[in-house]
Amino acid sequence: MVWFHNLSVTEQFLLVSAIKIVCVFCVVMPAVAYSVLAERKISAMIQDRVGPNRVGPGGLWQPLADGIKTFLKEDFVPAHVRKAYFWLAPMVSMTPALLVLAVIPFGSNLGGEHMVIADLNVGILYTFGIVSLGVYGIVLAGYASNSKYPFLGGIRSSAQMISYEIAMGMSVIPVFLIVGDLNLSKVIEYQYQHCWLVFKAPVSFVIFVIAAFAETNRLPFDLPESEQELVGGYHTEYSSMKFALFFMGEYANMIAASAMMVTLFLGGWTLPIGGLNGPADSILMGVAHLVIFMAKVAVLMGLFIWVRWMWPRFRYDQLMDLGWRRFLPLSLVNILATALVLWMVA
Amino acid sequence: MIVKRTKLNFWERLYLPAVIAGFRVTIRHFFKKKVTMQYPEEKWKVPEGYRGAPYLVKDPEGRTKCVSCQLCEFICPPKAIRITPPGPVADPAVGNVEKAPHEFKIDMLRCIFCGLCQEVCPEEAIFLMKDYSLTGLTRQEMVYDKTKLLAMGGIHDDQIWKWKHK
Numbered sequence: 001m002v003w004f005h006n007l008s009v010t011e012q013f014l015l016v017s018a019i020k021i022v023c024v025f026c027v028v029m030p031a032v033a034y035s036v037l038a039e040r041k042i043s044a045m046i047q048d049r050v051g052p053n054r055v056g057p058g059g060l061w062q063p064l065a066d067g068i069k070t071f072l073k074e075d076f077v078p079a080h081v082r083k084a085y086f087w088l089a090p091m092v093s094m095t096p097a098l099l100v101l102a103v104i105p106f107g108s109n110l111g112g113e114h115m116v117i118a119d120l121n122v123g124i125l126y127t128f129g130i131v132s133l134g135v136y137g138i139v140l141a142g143y144a145s146n147s148k149y150p151f152l153g154g155i156r157s158s159a160q161m162i163s164y165e166i167a168m169g170m171s172v173i174p175v176f177l178i179v180g181d182l183n184l185s186k187v188i189e190y191q192y193q194h195c196w197l198v199f200k201a202p203v204s205f206v207i208f209v210i211a212a213f214a215e216t217n218r219l220p221f222d223l224p225e226s227e228q229e230l231v232g233g234y235h236t237e238y239s240s241m242k243f244a245l246f247f248m249g250e251y252a253n254m255i256a257a258s259a260m261m262v263t264l265f266l267g268g269w270t271l272p273i274g275g276l277n278g279p280a281d282s283i284l285m286g287v288a289h290l291v292i293f294m295a296k297v298a299v300l301m302g303l304f305i306w307v308r309w310m311w312p313r314f315r316y317d318q319l320m321d322l323g324w325r326r327f328l329p330l331s332l333v334n335i336l337a338t339a340l341v342l343w344m345v346a
Numbered sequence: 347m348i349v350k351r352t353k354l355n356f357w358e359r360l361y362l363p364a365v366i367a368g369f370r371v372t373i374r375h376f377f378k379k380k381v382t383m384q385y386p387e388e389k390w391k392v393p394e395g396y397r398g399a400p401y402l403v404k405d406p407e408g409r410t411k412c413v414s415c416q417l418c419e420f421i422c423p424p425k426a427i428r429i430t431p432p433g434p435v436a437d438p439a440v441g442n443v444e445k446a447p448h449e450f451k452i453d454m455l456r457c458i459f460c461g462l463c464q465e466v467c468p469e470e471a472i473f474l475m476k477d478y479s480l481t482g483l484t485r486q487e488m489v490y491d492k493t494k495l496l497a498m499g500g501i502h503d504d505q506i507w508k509w510k511h512k
Contacts, residue, residue, distance in 0.1 A: 046372045050382040308367040 024101055027294075032251040033063035039305045041249075046309045067244075075240040078145075084145035090238065093137025097252035098164050099130045104259045107269050108279040110286035116185060123184040124176065127260060128169055131215060134253060135161040136236045136246070138217070141246070145237040147289075153233025155221045158315065159317035160214055163323040168211035170331035171204045174338035175264055187203045188268035192277045198265040203266045203334045207327050212257040215321070217250060219308040223316060255311050258300035262293065264302075269293040392476040397461045399477040400452060401499030402492070403470075406509070410496065411471035414447040418463035418472055426456035427463060450492040454480050470504060 004012065037059065039053065044051030052059035077086065103123040107115030118127050135158055142154015175197055176182055179190040191197055198205045214221040224235040235246045262268060269289040270277050280286035314322070357363065383390065392398070405411050415429040430449035461474050477498070482488040490498070 042376075045376045046382075048375055048381050050384075168379070231491045289485055306372065343367050 001140055016113060017117060020113075020115075021102075024106070024117060025098070028098065028101060028252065028255060029248075032248050034068065035254065035301055035305070036066065036247070036303070037062050037251055039308070042302070042305050043309050045321070046234075046306075063314075070241055070244040073240040074335075075242065078147075078237050080146050081237060082144045082146055085140050086237075087242075089137050089141035089144055090242045090249070091137075092140055093134060094245045094249040094252065096130045096134040096137075097249055097256045100127050100256040101259065103127060104256075104270055105188055106259070106289040107286060108193045109281060109292075110280070114185070115286070115290065119185055120183065122182050124172060124264075126184050128165070131256075132161075132165055134215070135248075137249065141234040141295075145234070146321045147237060149230045149235050150234045153223075153225065153230050153236075156230075157217065157234060160217075160221065160223055160319060160323075163320060164211045164214035164327075167207055167323055167327035167331050170328065170335060171207035171211060172264060173331075173335045174201045174204045177335070177338050177342055184263050184268075187264060188270065190268040191267045192272075196265065196267045196272075201265070201329065201334075201338065204338075207259075207331050207334070208261060210267070211327065212261060213304070213307070214319075216253040216257050216304070218254065218304055220311045220314050221319060222308075222313060223319060240323055253344060254301060254304050255297060258304065261300055262296040266296055390476070396476055396478075397459045397474040399454060399459070399480055399498070400457065400461075400463055400472055400474050401477075402450060402472055402495040403499040403502035404496060405507070406501060406503060407507075408501070410446045411469050411502070412447050412450060413469055413471070414445045415468060417468065421462045421466045423460060423462065424456045424458050426448045426453045426458075427451070428453075447492060450495060451489055452495060453489045455485060455488045469508075470502065472497065473502065475499065 004015075007015065039118065040062070041051040041059070052062040055061040055065045068304050077083070101118050102117045103126055105114070105116040105119075109115060138157040138161075139154045142150045142152075145151070156314065176195065178200055179187050181187065181190075187197070194200075213219075217223075217225055223233075225235075230236070235243055238246060269292050276285065276288055276292065281291055402410065402412055414429055416429050416431070419427045419429050428449075428451045429447050432445055432448045459474060464470050464474050475498070480488065
């Protein structure tokens with residue numbers, strides 16, 4: 001480790017960050033692949049089927065087969081598309097999901113190193129800034145495809161994601177009123193010192209969960225995709241790896257949203273039992289925190305998947321009604337109520 | 347009769363009862379016994395009277411029952427059967443048994459498994475059996491010839507020993 005200490009502080013920071021980025025990427029990508037498998041398995045179970053079970057024991061290597069398949073498929077570009085945007089859209093839809101993960105503290109510390117890629121002071125603002133970019137991928141895809149169904153999907157998506165982003169942003173304000181900081185590490189610190197914020201701001205949590213469903217285009221809010229009426233919506237014209245990027249983007253978004261929910265409301269990497277309720281002082285405890293965080297994310301992913309096979313899709317006007325006329329006022333009242341309570345207590 | 351159309355009450359409009367009911371349904375099905383059949387390993391029981399692939403049969407003494415009357419060839423709606431009769435020269439090996447076909451071909455890709463060949467056969471020499479999964483890598487492979495048809499058909503245990511005393 002001598003050579004490491006010989007490096008300058010900047011070089012050390014760059015090296016450690018690079019390692020963290022690679023590690024997070026190497027965990028998130030298989031997680032995306034395996035959430036697809038989980039989705040297929042759970043949907044099969046709910047529909048009295050067995051699901052993929054041919055590749056490996058119980059279909060364990062199915063994601064690998066899917067990956068090979070999408071790589072080997074013909075990458076067909078229809079003649080009528082707007083080429084540059086057509087190429088750009090899948091990248092734009094995949095990238096924000098991965099960028100959000102940069103500010104999420106996914107563990108306490110491991111060998112004195114904080115388990116977060118970028119410990120930003122304005123973590124949550126960064127997140128909302130990046131998440132709102134996600135809509136561009138879909139809108140661009142709808143525009144670039146130059147045919148009617150993707151176009152309708154793109155339009156729906158822009159309206160939906162923009163309206164739910166407001167409710168989502170409003171819903172987290174009480175959290176920061178309570179915590180008094182925008183840094184996500186500080187949010188977790190507050191949660192292990194006091195209690196999980198889901199108990200202190202339950203209304204915020206409910207609004208945030210529902211808005212997260214809308215932001216990630218999952219049922220019951222998957223209007224941009226609408227398999228039945230829009231034949232796949234924004235990605236109708238896409239094939240091969242470009243389609244796979246949209247697909248992976250959706251699941252990466254779900255993982256990012258789950259990670260956000262865990263961090264903001266469900267105590268992040270902490271667990272109020274077994275002495276795990278605080279920063280780790282040993283490697284083993286650090287690893288335990290990583291596992292706890294991933295387990296919590298996995299549970300929320302299960303929720304995302306389960307809901308998809310449980311409820312029908314909202315109608316478009318119902319969706320807008322819910323966003324603007326129910327959740328927006330509710331979240332405003334929630335902010336006011338939280339502020340009043342905090343003012344009375346203080 | 348007047349049907350009363352009640353408005354949804356507040357509880358119902360909350361969407362929550364539907365949520366709970368949906369959750370109950372999905373959880374029940376999640377743990378239910380699965381209906382999927384693991385096809386190549388498990389297979390369904392073919393019922394009696396099933397019309398599968400038509401094959402030629404032999405009698406209990408191992409003779410080909412077909413006498414090349416070509417009725418099946420003529421009745422076959424998709425023209426899947428092609429028979430080559432033996433011609434004037436009899437095969438000394440089969441003795442008195444007349445006109446065993448020189449060649450008998452069924453194109454399984456054309457066959458519609460209607461069973462008319464079985465119905466029309468005066469010798470009870472062709473039967474639709476229980477095979478339903480016929481596969482091959484080429485079109486030629488799917489045209490079954492006499493040897494294959496006889497091998498697949500096997501021996502038919504009939505009571506009339508037609509050729510025994512001839």
